[in-house]
Amino acid sequence: MVRLxxxxxxxxxxxxxxxxxxxxxxxxxxxxxxxxxxxVNCCGFAFRSVYPSLSLYLTGRLLASLYDAESSGILALCNxxxxxxxxxxxxxxxxxxxxxxxxxxxxxEGLDLRSIxxxxxxxxxxxxxxxxxxxxxxxxxxxxxxxxxxxxYGCHALRPSTIPSFDNPLNPSxxxxxxxxxxxxxxxxxxxxxxxxxxxxxxxxxLAMKMAYSKISGTARWGFQLLVTTCPYCFEMLDSRxxxxxxMFGDEPKLPVMLLTQLIGLQxxxxxxxxxxxxxxxxxxxxxxxxxxx
Amino acid sequence: xxxVAVFLCHCGTNIAGVIxxxxxxxxxxxxxxxxxxxxxxxxxxxDGIESMVDSIRSSGVDRVVVAACSxxxxxxxxQNALRRAGLNPYLLELVNVRELCSWVHEKEREKATEKAVxxxxxxxxxxxxxxxxxxxxLPVIPAALVIGGGIAGIRAALDIADAGFTVYLVxxxxxxxxxxxxxxxxxxxxxxxxxxxxxLMNAVAQHPNIKLLTYSEVLSIEGxxxxxxxxxxxxxxxxxxxxxxxxxxxxxxxxAKADDEFNMGLSHRKAIYIQYPQAVPRIPAIDPSTxxxxxxxxxxxxxxxxxxxxxxxxxxxxxxxxxVGAIVVATGFEEYTASQIYEYGYGRxxxxxxxxxxxxxxxxxxxxxxxxxxxxxxxEPRRIAIVNCAGSRDERHLPYCCRVGCMASLKHxxxxxxxxxxxxxxxxxxxxxxxxxxxxxxYRRVRLLPGVYIxxxxxxxxxxxxxxxVSVMAYDPALGHGISINTDLVVLEVGIVxxxxxxxxxxxxxxxxxxxxxxxxxxxxxxxxIETAVDGIYICGAVAGPKDIPETxxxxxxxxSKVVSLLSRGYIETQPYTARVNxxxxxxxxxxxxxxxxxxxxxxxxxxxxxxxxxxxxxxxCGACVGSCPSRAIxxxxxxxxxxxxxxxxxxx
Numbered sequence: 005m006v007r008l009x010x011x012x013x014x015x016x017x018x019x020x021x022x023x024x025x026x027x028x029x030x031x032x033x034x035x036x037x038x039x040x041x042x043x044v045n046c047c048g049f050a051f052r053s054v055y056p057s058l059s060l061y062l063t064g065r066l067l068a069s070l071y072d073a074e075s076s077g078i079l080a081l082c083n084x085x086x087x088x089x090x091x092x093x094x095x096x097x098x099x100x101x102x103x104x105x106x107x108x109x110x111x112x113e114g115l116d117l118r119s120i121x122x123x124x125x126x127x128x129x130x131x132x133x134x135x136x137x138x139x140x141x142x143x144x145x146x147x148x149x150x151x152x153x154x155x156x157y158g159c160h161a162l163r164p165s166t167i168p169s170f171d172n173p174l175n176p177s178x179x180x181x182x183x184x185x186x187x188x189x190x191x192x193x194x195x196x197x198x199x200x201x202x203x204x205x206x207x208x209x210x211l212a213m214k215m216a217y218s219k220i221s222g223t224a225r226w227g228f229q230l231l232v233t234t235c236p237y238c239f240e241m242l243d244s245r246x247x248x249x250x251x252m253f254g255d256e257p258k259l260p261v262m263l264l265t266q267l268i269g270l271q272x273x274x275x276x277x278x279x280x281x282x283x284x285x286x287x288x289x290x291x292x293x294x295x296x297x298x
Numbered sequence: 299x300x301x302v303a304v305f306l307c308h309c310g311t312n313i314a315g316v317i318x319x320x321x322x323x324x325x326x327x328x329x330x331x332x333x334x335x336x337x338x339x340x341x342x343x344x345d346g347i348e349s350m351v352d353s354i355r356s357s358g359v360d361r362v363v364v365a366a367c368s369x370x371x372x373x374x375x376x377q378n379a380l381r382r383a384g385l386n387p388y389l390l391e392l393v394n395v396r397e398l399c400s401w402v403h404e405k406e407r408e409k410a411t412e413k414a415v416x417x418x419x420x421x422x423x424x425x426x427x428x429x430x431x432x433x434x435x436l437p438v439i440p441a442a443l444v445i446g447g448g449i450a451g452i453r454a455a456l457d458i459a460d461a462g463f464t465v466y467l468v469x470x471x472x473x474x475x476x477x478x479x480x481x482x483x484x485x486x487x488x489x490x491x492x493x494x495x496x497x498l499m500n501a502v503a504q505h506p507n508i509k510l511l512t513y514s515e516v517l518s519i520e521g522x523x524x525x526x527x528x529x530x531x532x533x534x535x536x537x538x539x540x541x542x543x544x545x546x547x548x549x550x551x552x553x554a555k556a557d558d559e560f561n562m563g564l565s566h567r568k569a570i571y572i573q574y575p576q577a578v579p580r581i582p583a584i585d586p587s588t589x590x591x592x593x594x595x596x597x598x599x600x601x602x603x604x605x606x607x608x609x610x611x612x613x614x615x616x617x618x619x620x621x622v623g624a625i626v627v628a629t630g631f632e633e634y635t636a637s638q639i640y641e642y643g644y645g646r647x648x649x650x651x652x653x654x655x656x657x658x659x660x661x662x663x664x665x666x667x668x669x670x671x672x673x674x675x676x677x678e679p680r681r682i683a684i685v686n687c688a689g690s691r692d693e694r695h696l697p698y699c700c701r702v703g704c705m706a707s708l709k710h711x712x713x714x715x716x717x718x719x720x721x722x723x724x725x726x727x728x729x730x731x732x733x734x735x736x737x738x739x740x741y742r743r744v745r746l747l748p749g750v751y752i753x754x755x756x757x758x759x760x761x762x763x764x765x766x767x768v769s770v771m772a773y774d775p776a777l778g779h780g781i782s783i784n785t786d787l788v789v790l791e792v793g794i795v796x797x798x799x800x801x802x803x804x805x806x807x808x809x810x811x812x813x814x815x816x817x818x819x820x821x822x823x824x825x826x827x828i829e830t831a832v833d834g835i836y837i838c839g840a841v842a843g844p845k846d847i848p849e850t851x852x853x854x855x856x857x858x859s860k861v862v863s864l865l866s867r868g869y870i871e872t873q874p875y876t877a878r879v880n881x882x883x884x885x886x887x888x889x890x891x892x893x894x895x896x897x898x899x900x901x902x903x904x905x906x907x908x909x910x911x912x913x914x915x916x917x918x919x920c921g922a923c924v925g926s927c928p929s930r931a932i933x934x935x936x937x938x939x940x941x942x943x944x945x946x947x948x949x950x951x
Binding site for chain 2 (some may be wrong): 165174175192194195223226
């Protein structure tokens with residue numbers, strides 16, 4: 005049995021609870037033990053550009069406090085947290101002075117960076133740890149195999165390309181293989197790697213909405229029935245705010261958006277409620293007949 | 299003990315400005331065996347050399363130490379002085395007190411002087427063990443091998459053959475011509491490419507001194523400069539070259555289709571084919587992977603219809619062996635795999651093509667007969683984007699400049715305006731590099747064409763639209779804003795790499811390679827751009843690095859003249875610093891065989907024992923075997939282990 009330390013991140017807890025709810029129910033089915041840490045802190049993303057050393061310290065503290073000799077890694081649900089954790093590891097490995105800086109502060113609390121854990125992204129978890137073969141096995145048919153699903157990785161899952169990630173930062177393919185293993189079709193589209201706009205919400209909200217609109221309307225014109233993502237921030241922009249975004253530009257919601265874990269959950273026979281589908285605000289109802297097993 | 303003369307060079311202030319020459323002279327005079335010590339402001343001047351020759355003669359010394367500069371540049375000069383003074387030139391020791399001392403210790407004059415004394419003392423200790431050495435002469439076979447039948451190989455072969463030597467020209471494809479045969483026109487003069495290449499191709503075919511081996515590959519190369527022995531595989535054409543008259547009825551009747559490699563996959567050819575109408579030789583070849591007879595055992599239409607009975611399905615590959623004195627490698631380039639540049643959409647959108655594909659599309663003997671259409675959509679494009687530096691100058695792909703893309707993009711804009719006068723062409727370029735002869739003028743000419751827009755800004759992405767058009771995105775620094783231009787066709791000026799076949803040739807020849815792009819490594823980037831680390835093997839054209847046609851032709855002629863000067867001299871002189879084996883000490887353990895990078899050492903039977911033996915013509919005197927030998931059984935003459943120990947003893951004293 006694989007044991008992973010769960011790090012939800014703040015945004016999932018305060019806004020997108022479906023991210024946590026769906027992954028908890030899905031991973032139970034795949035026999036993966038999730039350890040929920042007793043205390044956590046912010047991953048440091050909020051301070052990344054305004055106070056880099058504080059941000060690095062916060063991520064370093066997180067790495068130290070989540071240490072668990074029994075665990076195979078830290079499962080970061082949010083792309084922002086995922087980036088922060090792997091970037092901190094990269095920087096601490098490359099720069100001994102920064103490592104010493106972080107350790108000096110950690111020592112005051114009796115913490116230390118004992119070893120470097122593996123940072124796991126949900127897509128990596130399904131593709132590499134659970135495996136494509138297992139996913140192919142759960143897809144027992146009943147769904148409409150002509151359903152075409154768009155994938156959205158989210159920028160921070162893959163970029164910057166200088167920091168090692170789970171897939172090719174300019175042409176990722178693992179989510180596509182998951183979708184195909186589940187028995188659906190997918191295809192490349194020009195807006196696949198476009199930003200959802202979430203990072204700009206605080207500093208330039210109107211540009212953020214414009215980017216979300218370009219992403220949603222651009223994707224919709226290619227005739228996809230569904231868009232799938234894993235990141236709570238992207239989900240916020242593309243699902244929860246879709247109506248507001250579309251209205252702002254005189255358009256209407258037209259692209260059903262789901263979390264990857266919700267899609268997998270429905271395929272393994274979980275109820276809509278247990279993957280928190282009732283919290284989705286995009287028009288997911290219109291795609292349900294095609295993806296539910298009957 | 300030998301009597302030693304020591305000459306100290308000031309090299310103006312290069313040496314004397316740091317090292318105290320007078321103090322050095324005083325120290326050196328104290329050493330026993332030193333007969334004279336003389337200093338000179340410029341030892342390499344005519345005056346310096348003359349006084350050196352006189353001193354050696356009049357003092358009757360038998361060994362000479364010169365403390366000056368690098369042996370790379372000056373050893374031949376001083377060796378010649380010894381020869382003139384009646385001494386064997388190998389009784390010279392050149393101490394580099396400039397590069398290795400004064401230049402690097404400019405701020406430590408005291409210590410530099412001390413170090414110079416130590417270096418010279420070590421040389422004096424070492425030269426006591428030097429022996430007179432002789433160079434040996436070995437014969438040269440008056441023939442050459444040229445690998446690659448593109449413009450570089452064609453030019454080199456013609457030049458060598460015109461000088462009266464036999465040339466074997468090996469080409470892996472059924473016809474010579476290479477990439478230049480694919481081009482429609484050449485920049486900046488817009489000459490028709492095949493019109494200037496065709497006569498040369500025919501000259502190759504007709505030349506009495508050129509043996510043309512098309513559809514052939516080099517299997518192995520053995521031997522040394524002056525005497526290479528090469529095995530060449532002649533792949534079966536399944537068409538007899540002696541009977542075929544080139545009527546091409548076989549092609550007209552062949553029912554099987556395959557992707558046309560010559561047209562960059564834009565059209566189909568038959569299973570029996572010639573690459574293009576001007577192909578030399580005009581003899582078809584059968585591609586067994588698509589031929590119905592080879593695949594299904596049926597058809598044989600070509601055999602039935604051939605008026606001369608030239609089709610021969612039973613043909614086998616044949617290995618021929620040739621012997622030559624020199625080799626020219628001209629295996630050329632190919633385009634970088636454009637689909638690797640994901641963001642430019644090559645392979646994802648049918649209307650994104652490469653520069654070479656555009657050349658084929660506009661060519662009168664291309665897939666459309668010279669009509670420019672969007673591939674697979676078969677519609678004339680109205681708005682065309684040209685993306686420069688696709689894959690080039692990009693750390694993720696090729697860090698270097700392809701050196702032809704900028705001019706090709708201008709030429710391509712001209713093609714488009716010529717064929718579709720009201721088309722709009724957008725060239726996306728960081729900058730236009732137009733540094734060659736007539737290039738800037740051509741740039742101006744194309745820039746002033748109405749409807750040609752040069753966008754300063756590298757294209758960031760090409761994305762498709764549902765209506766089948768593609769948009770090119772870029773950041774325009776003049777506007778300070780991202781721009782997006784909707785087009786019907788995108789041409790990528792893709793970076794270039796050494797052709798795939800270079801790799802096997804490189805392994806056979808044991809040639810060095812530049813890490814990125816796979817280009818072959820020259821001996822010296824400035825002073826020996828044609829030579830390689832292996833004597834008698836020369837490189838020219840795009841396999842030595844990206845270059846345009848004029849440069850390729852110039853380099854090919856340079857390689858040919860190197861070959862001709864070697865072949866016409868008729869002999870090579872071996873350098874005497876070759877490893878020598880002491881058979882009594884050698885245990886035949888083979889460690890030196892693996893240590894030798896030049897394949898110069900073999901194990902032979904000698905007096906009932908296995909011992910190492912060195913091929914003098916292959917040995918470079920690098921000393922790798924000396925260091926590897928556990929029995930101290932190999933030595934380089936005048937670099938004996940006892941001599942090295944004597945030097946170390948002087949330095950640590």
